[in-house]
Amino acid sequence: MLALPSEASIWRKARLHLAACLACLPVLASAASVDMLDVARLWRDVQYLHPALSDESIDWDRALVKALPSLLAARDKPGLKTALEQMMRPLNDPGLRIWDEIDNQMLEWPDDKPLFERMRDGVGLLHLHAGRKVEQAAWQAALASVNSRPALVVDLRATSRHMVDLNPYLEQLAAHFISAPLPLPAEQYRFQTGMPAFGEPADPTMPAGLMTLATHSIKPAPGARRRPVVFLVNGLTAVPKTALALQRQGVARIVATSGTLATYAAPLMQRRVGDGLMVEFSRARLVAREGLLGYRPDRIAPDDGDTGIASAAVKAAAAMLSATPRRRAQAVPVPLPVQRQQAYDQGQFPSKAMRILAAIKLWATIERQYPARDLLGSSWDEALLACIQRMATVEDNLQYAQALQAMLVHLGDNHAWVWSRALSAHRGKADLPLSLAVIENKVIVIGADAAHPESGALAAGDEVLAIDGEPVASMMDRLRPQISSATGSGMVHAVLRRLLSGAPDSLARLTVSGPDGARQVEIRRRILDEELVQRPAGAAMRYLGNDLAYVDLDRLQQAEVPAMFAFIAGRRGVIFDLRGYPHGTAWDIARRLNVKHAAFGPGIHAPFASGLPAPAPQRLSYAQPLRAPDGPLFTGKVAVLIDSRTMSQSEHTVQMFESAAPITLIGSRSVGTNGDLRHLVLPGKVTVSFSGLEITHADGRRMQQAGIAPHLEVRPTVAGVRAGRDEVLERAERFLREDG
Secondary structure, X not given: OOOOOOHHHHXXXXXXXXXXXXXXXXXXXXXXXXHHHHHHHHHHHHHHHOHHHOOOOOOHHHHHHHHHHHHHHOOOHHHHXXXXXXXXXXXXXXXXXXXXXXXXXXXXXXXXXXXXXXOHHHOEEEEOOOOOOOOHXXXXXXXXXXXXXXXXXXXXXXXXXXXXXXXXXXXHHHOOOOOOOEEOOEEEEEEEXXXXXXXXXXXXXXXXXXXXXXXOEEOOOOOOOOOOEEEEEOOXXXXXXXXXXXXXXXXXXXXXXXXXXXXXXXXXXEEEEOOOEEEEEEXXXXXXXXXXXXXXXXXXXXXXXXXXXXXXXXXXXXXXXXXXXXXXXXXXXXXXOOOOOOOOOOOOOOOHHHHHHHHHHHHHHHHHHOOOHXXXXXXXXXXXXXXXXXXXXXXXXXXXXXXXHHHHHHHOOOOOEEEXXXXXXXXXXXXXXXXXXXXXXXXXXXXXXXXOHHHHHOOOXXXXXXXXXXXXXXXXXXXXXXXXXXXXXXXXXXXXHHHOOEOOOOEEEEXXXXXXXEEEEEEEOEOOOOOOOOOOXXXXXXXXXXXXXXXXXXXXXXXXXXXXHHHHOOOOEEEEEOOOOOOOOHHHHHOOOOOOOOOEEEEEEEEEEEOOOOOOOEEEEEEEEOOOOOOOOOOOEEEEEEOOXXXXXXXXXXXXXXXXXXXEEEEOXXXXXXXXXXXXXXXXXXXXXXXXXXXXXXXXXXXXXXXXXXXXXXXXXXXXHHOOOOHHHXXXXXXXXXXX
């Protein structure tokens, strides 16, 4: 008789295997290898945040694939910079800046120096440098001096890296130079809260699109008059919206000084790549009522690193006061945002660059679309580097898909699987019509599909020792590293599902042991209905004596819910069996269990990716409403049976029931995976599935990667299964008949 490890030890061994795999990886010490994680982060941020990718006009996947040879070959900063410029070029981003070291563009103008100076011909010079502190009394005096001048130069170049918000002063200043309200540009960001399955329309509850922040207009000050003004800027700070609005109205000109960094207007995001190379790109764009608002300085002037009336840059700015205003550019409409997935050549073995793209795209998708990303820690980054390394050596579609599956294992998500033609053929598309469980550390037959007479050669309680000559213990050791799961229950659930797989119509030779000893059984594998009931035949509803009712939610159909409540009405208690997969009945059952009169059930959490500055990753969260009762409430005691077959919608059903009524959970821990599936399409006709939502308990407790623990832990025994007993159900009956 072959003993197997416990569920807890199964999961511990899987963890140790993953750690050993990572430890055995060669150290990724070369510049190119180390840089690839930084490149992946840059590609991810652009993919989800850059405004140029809101529509279908740019193939961002192709941009990475074309640049990858140069990126992989880069051995120094100039080579890496050239490769990054190649990758970023399709964005046509006016804010793109890639730099290593910057010139010292800080000006020397201490705060105790004058805020206002007089130049020739009555022109005023206002030292409103980014970073300087402005005293209110000095500001009011400077504003009075400005009002007496026919024209003005405003030097905005920075004097400190500790920036001070000078926008309130600029808006007060602008109010004296306009004769009508001046609308300021608005910031527009992309956002995405989820992804649809490939080929399906966008989910209205998981929107993606453009988000425009509210703005306002500056009203003219009393006695204001239109006068020319020039703003002098450099690349250390963004050109203020006030200056852009005045330039657009023909009131102001903008003079930018030359230097390492070009000037910019829209908000930027910064990402370090390699040893000190910085990439800055637009994370938003500026829009006016007429459409997109571009930025271009009226003149580029040499930067002499000085300010004041003797500065060459200031004189160049003053010379622009008499220049003819630039013709107002025609507005560009805001592109219509499109949510899509990239299509690839189907079935072909992808090139090395396409394989690396697949690894990076999978990593980036989980980074921004996986709602429980915070549970992964740094192991997800390590998984990417290991996968990139494997992608250089895989030789066919099977090895390619296996490399992606090995990466996906790190999610700890039982919904996480890689699907491809080669991998499906390797795993086996057919199964045996059996239900197995790990009981007393043995793989035990607990049920068989009566529609397949061959399965009658097995009896409930038989121990499976080997399949096709391979011991079950070694099969489980071989399968565990290929499975994504965070709990012992989840690992057992997934391993048992894979044990029986094989080619359609193949003959499985099982070595089993029963009360009369070991024997050989042959059963042909079939392509089975995934809705196969996971327990022996029986009715969906039955009475347990005169006081209790039993409901098998693996069999109960949604249309049968009203009849079910009529069936259990007046009973002391009801036992709901969730050791299987329900049929969308949770919502209609919970509404009539709701003796708590709760308005809401579990929490639903979706990832929220946007360029908005935030101190921590953002999520879109809401509480799932409970439906109003459509019939009398059931007020008896409620017990729910759970075990390692309780996963996804089964776990959601538990969360709905516990929100509505004081239920008692009996059995063993559930899998710990819930949330609608999302599908990512990758090169080579590969599809990846994973949980797209995180579902928490109504009180906020996490369920993902933790499972649901029973209030009363009860496990079946081999003797009980052989005797035809359901010991978990029996314990639930005793509990419901107890007083209290």
